[in-house]
Amino acid sequence: MQIIAVIGAGTMGNGIAHTFAQCGFKVQLIDINDVSLNKGLDTIAKNLDRMVIKEKITVAEKSQTLNNISTFIRLEEGVKNADLVVEAATENIDLKLKIFKQLDEICSDDTILSTNTSSISITQIAATTSRPNKVIGMHFMNPVPIMKLVEVIRGYSTSDDVTNSVMELSKSIGKIPVEVNDYPGFVANRILMPMLNESIETLYNGVAGVEEIDTVMKLGMAHPMGPLQLADFIGLDVCLSILNVMYDGFKNPKYAPCPLLVNMVRAGKLGVKSGEGFYDYSKSKKAEKVSAQFLK
Structure with missing residues (x-):
């Protein structure tokens, strides 16, 4: 594989594009407008600058990485000649089904179609195409350039050849791929989200405060980041979406989202991305707790 098309220049998409480009692949980054693409490229450039400062890469390697990335606003042009497409659009089932239906119509018969979904059924996505054997999940972790894991999710019809190709490709970009089967939440989020x-x-029931809960898990369980801070980092809207997918898939009350989470998302308190979640990110400090009104 030489040409990788990445759909979506947001947090996950630009991280995936960055990683492939830094490893020498030609990346075709696609989004709906130039504003989104330029924002994604700016993020990649800033992350590369940090790597230069830390002497992990040279200035020449930074330039080569950026030169390996081309941008497109038309899907048809962006996926042209791609050996692999990695869809990293918003975690919305209707949007993903629409994208894969289009990809099936415009991509070469040999192109592998993958999705970075964190919870949605690969089998369901594959069923919208005429090539379910060539559809697979590649669930990267955030931040993509740093995190080593890639969950490689086989749909019901994903072929051994496609799975093996994606496993080897993941290794070639310095990742550690783990093959899992297609059930709601896969492995990472089935365990993490509950x-x-x-x-x-625990916060909603008044057992302890935000910092106290996070401190217990960091000091007592050796977690590098407390669970409430991690939820902020992931995005509370993303957490809610994943929990809803698992609740719908398993019909088990243990996956039902906490009312506090639902209310915070409704109020637009999504975590780091919105400037406030369980912590206040609008200031230089991170210790401001969520407003009491959301605990009702």
């Missing part, structure tokens, strides 16, 4: 949800329930 823990985050229970942490929110």
